[in-house]
Amino acid sequence: MSQHFLDQFLFVALPYVCLFTFFLMTVYRYRMQSFSYSSLSSQFLENKHHFWAVVPFHYGILVVTAGHMIAFLIPRTILAWNSHPLRLYVLEVSALAFGLLTLVGLIGVVVRRFSNTKIKNVTTPTDWILFVMLLLQTISGISVALFHPWGSAWFASNLSPYLWSIFKLNPDVSYVAAMPHLVKFHIVLAFLTIGFFPFTRLVHVLVIPNPYLWRKPQVVRWYGRRG
Numbered sequence: 007m008s009q010h011f012l013d014q015f016l017f018v019a020l021p022y023v024c025l026f027t028f029f030l031m032t033v034y035r036y037r038m039q040s041f042s043y044s045s046l047s048s049q050f051l052e053n054k055h056h057f058w059a060v061v062p063f064h065y066g067i068l069v070v071t072a073g074h075m076i077a078f079l080i081p082r083t084i085l086a087w088n089s090h091p092l093r094l095y096v097l098e099v100s101a102l103a104f105g106l107l108t109l110v111g112l113i114g115v116v117v118r119r120f121s122n123t124k125i126k127n128v129t130t131p132t133d134w135i136l137f138v139m140l141l142l143q144t145i146s147g148i149s150v151a152l153f154h155p156w157g158s159a160w161f162a163s164n165l166s167p168y169l170w171s172i173f174k175l176n177p178d179v180s181y182v183a184a185m186p187h188l189v190k191f192h193i194v195l196a197f198l199t200i201g202f203f204p205f206t207r208l209v210h211v212l213v214i215p216n217p218y219l220w221r222k223p224q225v226v227r228w229y230g231r232r233g
């Protein structure tokens with residue numbers, strides 16, 4: 007297969023298949039089994055490792071995801087911010103720090119699910135596939151930051167227009183065709199994860215329990231003898 011056809015497949019056909027699957031199956035699952043829209047908590051089964059895994063992972067992934075969204079939505083503002091080298095360094099180092107935090111938390115999540123029998127028993131094959139995908143995505147993201155730096159600049163100038171071209175239904179692969187293999191891998195795996203999203207526990211991202219921010223705290227009491 008020539009490079010041209012491979013690029014068309016990976017950066018046009020595959021993204022549309024994944025985005026279509028995401029929208030269709032997310033709505034379908036919500037309508038058919040809305041009570042499955044959760045990342046069922048395993049905190050009651052094991053609480054020691056839980057905190058040091060799930061919490062850093064979420065602080066990391068939420069900041070990294072928000073960073074990608076901002077670069078996608080307001081690329082010009084990012085480029086203007088980066089016009090001063092010091093500000094570029096601050097942005098790059100902060101993004102890398104949150105990427106590393108994501109990785110540390112994610113390794114914690116996987117080790118916890120491997121090492122505790124109760125948690126292992128409630129972990130499905132889909133969970134394992136998802137964890138491998140998230141690990142590869144996080145490792146490739148950190149590698150991109152290390153080996154192809156100044157991503158905040160070239161994402162805004164190249165990847166943002168590519169992503170917009172996809173959403174505007176006028177795909178233009180020329181923005182990504184000459185990208186390094188590592189960057190291409192990160193993009194392809196991102197679309198595959200979006201396509202896999204509705205079949206996994208990731209659906210919980212769409213049902214954030216906002217009322218937790220203002221409702222009164224709830225006290226849980228255990229009755230019965232200890233041990």
Ligand code: HEM
Nearest residue numbers: 045046047048049060064067068071115140210211214215
């Ligand atoms: C939008 C805000 C988010 C909220 C409020 C949220 C909340 C939660 C909660 C409550 C759990 C269950 C933890 C437990 O008690 O066991 C969880 C687990 C999880 N979340 Fe999120 N999450 C968010 C975003 C994300 C994002 C963006 C990802 C992206 C990959 C993600 C991936 C995961 C994974 C993989 C787990 C399973 C960890 C495990 O139990 O081993 N979350 N999340």
